[in-house]
Amino acid sequence: MALTPEAIYNDFQKDILDKDTAEDLLLSLIENVENPQTRISCIKYLSALKSRNIRVYKILENICISDLSDEIRIHALQSLSDLFYDKVLQLMKWLLHHEKSLKVILSIIRILGNFKSSETRSILLKKFEEIGKKKYKYNIKNFTGKNDIEDLTDNELSEILINYYIISTLKLKLGYLKFEPNEMGSIITLDLSSVGYQGLAINTLTNALDSIFSLSNLKKLNLSNNLLRAIPENMGQFNAIEDINLSYNNLSILPDAISYFGNLKILNLKSNHLRVLPSTMGELKSLEILILRDNILKEIPDSIGLLVLLHVLDLHHNQLFSLPNIFDNLELRWNNFRMVSDSIKKIKNLSELSLGRNNITEIPNWVKEIQYLRKLELYDNNITDLPHLPPNLEHLNLRNNPFTKLPDTLLSLKSLKSLNLSWNKLTFLPDWIDSLPSLEVLNLWGNKIEDIPESIEELKNIKVIYLNLNKIKKLTPSLQKLRERGCEVKL
Numbered sequence: 157m158a159l160t161p162e163a164i165y166n167d168f169q170k171d172i173l174d175k176d177t178a179e180d181l182l183l184s185l186i187e188n189v190e191n192p193q194t195r196i197s198c199i200k201y202l203s204a205l206k207s208r209n210i211r212v213y214k215i216l217e218n219i220c221i222s223d224l225s226d227e228i229r230i231h232a233l234q235s236l237s238d239l240f241y242d243k244v245l246q247l248m249k250w251l252l253h254h255e256k257s258l259k260v261i262l263s264i265i266r267i268l269g270n271f272k273s274s275e276t277r278s279i280l281l282k283k284f285e286e287i288g289k290k291k292y293k294y295n296i297k298n299f300t301g302k303n304d305i306e307d308l309t310d311n312e313l314s315e316i317l318i319n320y321y322i323i324s325t326l327k328l329k330l331g332y333l334k335f336e337p338n339e340m341g342s343i344i345t346l347d348l349s350s351v352g353y354q355g356l357a358i359n360t361l362t363n364a365l366d367s368i369f370s371l372s373n374l375k376k377l378n379l380s381n382n383l384l385r386a387i388p389e390n391m392g393q394f395n396a397i398e399d400i401n402l403s404y405n406n407l408s409i410l411p412d413a414i415s416y417f418g419n420l421k422i423l424n425l426k427s428n429h430l431r432v433l434p435s436t437m438g439e440l441k442s443l444e445i446l447i448l449r450d451n452i453l454k455e456i457p458d459s460i461g462l463l464v465l466l467h468v469l470d471l472h473h474n475q476l477f478s479l480p481n482i483f484d485n486l487e488l489r490w491n492n493f494r495m496v497s498d499s500i501k502k503i504k505n506l507s508e509l510s511l512g513r514n515n516i517t518e519i520p521n522w523v524k525e526i527q528y529l530r531k532l533e534l535y536d537n538n539i540t541d542l543p544h545l546p547p548n549l550e551h552l553n554l555r556n557n558p559f560t561k562l563p564d565t566l567l568s569l570k571s572l573k574s575l576n577l578s579w580n581k582l583t584f585l586p587d588w589i590d591s592l593p594s595l596e597v598l599n600l601w602g603n604k605i606e607d608i609p610e611s612i613e614e615l616k617n618i619k620v621i622y623l624n625l626n627k628i629k630k631l632t633p634s635l636q637k638l639r640e641r642g643c644e645v646k647l
Contacts, residue, residue: 161185161197165204179207183215196231203235213240217247230263237267245275252283258325258367262318269314280313281305287320294323296341315372316341322367329360342373349401350381362386369395380404380424389413403427403447415439426450426470438462449473472510496520512536512553519543535576544568555579555599567591578602578622590614601625610634620644 161182168178182198182205189195199219202212219232236244248264255261265283268276284305287293296316308316319342326333326348334347346368351361361379366388368377376399384405389412398419403426410425415436417423422445430451438459446463449472456476460466496511496519507528513536521543523529529546535555542563545552550573552566559580566572572592578601585600590611596619605626612618613634621638624646631645639645 159185161194161201165201168205175205175207178205179209179212182207183211186215186219192225192228195225195228199228199231199235203238206239208239213243220247220251226257226259229257229260233260233263233267237271241271245279249279252279258321258364261321262367262370265314265317265321269311272310277310277313280310280317283317284313287317292324292327294320294327296320312340319343319371319373322364322371325367326364329364338373340373343371344373345376346371346374347378348382349378369397372396375399377401387411395419398422398442400424410434410437412436418442421445421465423447433457433460435459441465444468446470473513496523500526507531509533542566547571550574550594552576562586562589564588570594573597573617575599585609585612587611593617596620598622608632608634613637618643620646622646 336345399422407428427450453474510533516537531551574597582603
């Protein structure tokens with residue numbers, strides 16, 4: 157049977173191993189095994205054993221100073237702070253002065269902020285003093301007076317320093333970036349858009365994401381246009397981010413840990429390479445706007461139907477064939493739908509529905525029941541007829557369908573302001589066109605219309621008529637009258 161940290165600790169709990177033997181075995185694994193997770197587990201179990209002998213201290217101290225893995229060093233630091241509080245402060249002071257790894261520095265400052273002692277507070281204040289002497293103080297430039305700093309708690313001191321180190325490191329390695337701190341010096345907005353076009357910058361930004369997501373007061377983060385291929389699996393569970401822009405990157409998956417963003421209201425993932433979404437998306441209970449346009453999604457997890465506050469869902473230009481049964485607002489252009497999903501009729505306050513550039517051949521009768529619908533986009537489909545539509549509809553786009561005549565069902569659209577029938581197969585306009593009294597824009601571009609009915613004169617609100625690329629070569633008397641009234645007639 158393989159010797160594992162878990163087995164060693166379980167044998168100790170069962171009194172099969174005494175404490176000294178368990179410690180020796182765990183330390184031996186730390187020193188002789190290369191697997192990082194095994195070594196981290198050994199360190200955790202040493203803390204669970206409350207191992208406080210000098211050999212444990214020396215080995216963990218050596219890891220903190222010289223190990224190549226930041227994650228292992230951070231776990232060793234945490235164990236040292238749990239087991240050897242009286243000894244570890246000198247080590248952390250030394251590391252703060254010599255350490256290069258941002259992750260390790262941030263871990264040290266967090267540990268110091270939680271100790272809440274005069275010694276640790278002195279170390280934190282010393283760092284403020286050192287930074288105060290620098291030319292660029294970034295987010296802590298407002299804390300120049302001694303009284304201001306003395307009023308801060310240890311956790312507040314720690315948080316401000318963490319923000320300083322993150323911003324100063326990003327500034328040094330990436331150059332230009334925009335950020336906004338609050339009155340306490342904590343970063344609340346951070347704009348890192350378009351900083352990752354060179355290979356070194358991409359790696360720097362990718363490696364810094366863990367630290368960026370740990371900014372506990374950050375509200376708005378822009379990481380767009382950076383060629384990012386992944387975001388961290390281990391994102392902070394206690395962040396306050398409300399708005400993340402990850403558009404125009406190279407993301408193919410999202411980690412399950414996206415669910416940690418419990419305060420997230422806006423998530424922009426436009427123009428990535430997403431094929432699937434994690435089911436944990438349904439845990440983003442605060443999400444209001446989700447932009448997924450220009451990806452390669454073929455399905456949406458049912459759990460998204462649990463996002464009760466969602467009022468904008470943009471799925472434009474994906475490869476969707478179907479939808480879950482529960483949804484709120486939808487933008488569904490440029491997909492592969494052959495029919496309109498029944499899930500749409502459950503939407504209570506839907507005002508715009510975009511189904512352009514799919515393979516739809518038929519519109520269901522229940523569409524007329526979407527009482528708040530004001531705009532309906534059906535362009536670039538294979539529709540030849542329409543059922544009755546919501547009577548308060550104001551904008552209807554039927555461009556590039558094979559209509560040969562206007563459906564009589566349009567007669568009831570007394571509030572319709574714009575009607576786009578361009579690039580169909582119309583040969584005439586019906587006499588009842590004047591039954592659309594609110595019509596302002598009528599687009600008939602690219603049909604085969606030869607004549608216009610006189611009834612078009614009765615459209616009192618018409619402002620523009622597009623007749624380009626039809627068989628009408630000159631203004632008819634009716635069109636001439638409309639032009640004289642101020643209507644723009646384009647031939």
